[in-house]
Amino acid sequence: MQSIQLLYSQLSGSRRIVVTMHQKPDPDAMGSSLALARFLKNLGNYVTVVSPTNWPEFLDWMPGVDEVIDFESNMDFGSNAILTADWIFCLDFNVLYRVKKLMPLLQECSAVRILIDHHESPHTSSFHYGVNIINKSSTSELVYDMILDAGYRSLIDSDTAACLYAGVMSDTGSFRFPATTSSVHIMVADLMATGFQHTTVHQNIFDNYFENRLRFIGHLLSHRLQVFYEYNAALIYVTRSDLLKFDIQTGDTEGIVNYPLSIRGIQVAALLIDREEERRWSFRSKDVFDCNRFARTHFEGGGHHNAAGGRSILSIEQNITLFKTVLPLFLQS
Numbered sequence: 001m002q003s004i005q006l007l008y009s010q011l012s013g014s015r016r017i018v019v020t021m022h023q024k025p026d027p028d029a030m031g032s033s034l035a036l037a038r039f040l041k042n043l044g045n046y047v048t049v050v051s052p053t054n055w056p057e058f059l060d061w062m063p064g065v066d067e068v069i070d071f072e073s074n075m076d077f078g079s080n081a082i083l084t085a086d087w088i089f090c091l092d093f094n095v096l097y098r099v100k101k102l103m104p105l106l107q108e109c110s111a112v113r114i115l116i117d118h119h120e121s122p123h124t125s126s127f128h129y130g131v132n133i134i135n136k137s138s139t140s141e142l143v144y145d146m147i148l149d150a151g152y153r154s155l156i157d158s159d160t161a162a163c164l165y166a167g168v169m170s171d172t173g174s175f176r177f178p179a180t181t182s183s184v185h186i187m188v189a190d191l192m193a194t195g196f197q198h199t200t201v202h203q204n205i206f207d208n209y210f211e212n213r214l215r216f217i218g219h220l221l222s223h224r225l226q227v228f229y230e231y232n233a234a235l236i237y238v239t240r241s242d243l244l245k246f247d248i249q250t251g252d253t254e255g256i257v258n259y260p261l262s263i264r265g266i267q268v269a270a271l272l273i274d275r276e277e278e279r280r281w282s283f284r285s286k287d288v289f290d291c292n293r294f295a296r297t298h299f300e301g302g303g304h305h306n307a308a309g310g311r312s313i314l315s316i317e318q319n320i321t322l323f324k325t326v327l328p329l330f331l332q333s
Contacts, residue, residue: 031167056251094122140167234260
């Protein structure tokens, strides 16, 4: 994978470009994608944003989201966009299986694939150009850096700034995670100078749910929370019946994994969700616990040091047993 800087002189033009992201996109994936798409359009390119799946309703406020293609709902249009693209920007994922049904198309197409991502252990052979910096707060910060480095700061308008702010704000846990470096605050100050309303962004993302989600969280904390004080760890599990009972939709489980970290002494939090096709894990930690290595070693996943995900075809009961078994062994190692 060659440096993305080699493409800076070619950003302005009339290329057919697709911007895509990981499945079930979060604010960073969608925000960075929409910001990059808006930037590339302003340089004269023909840009299509393709999401592998649907996305949470709390992202529907983002400028440009109404033009995003949900691949699972519009495969013909999405396939044509990918197969006829000159460039494909791949944002907020570093292995192709993270794009679900888009993976065969990305492998088949003749387009130049360009990675912009901050997760550990990228599969660099899948991309022609790119940037992967794991100590960056978010993919949104990397997109911001690219725009500045390429000499186009003047193209960051208030809509672009709002999308980038949403991404970096979300991935830093509202600026409380260790990835919130001085460069993040400098970036935010610069974005706010464009005049977007940061309070509105927060409200759109965090105060934009239905009543059923609040009752769902109450149910989980009352009946699905297990705390292991001897390991400074906690687990929340979600059954299929829980999802159906509370009519849980895409995005409704966002952030729930962080709740146990508010318990005094808890250093590791895990969320296990029973999806139809597989069981999905989310891991969060404070300080030294390596979520990325834990997820890669035991749950077919990966991510960052303090935030990672995983998956398993085992039952939810088997996953809980596995977690209880491997956690003390991992801590000892």
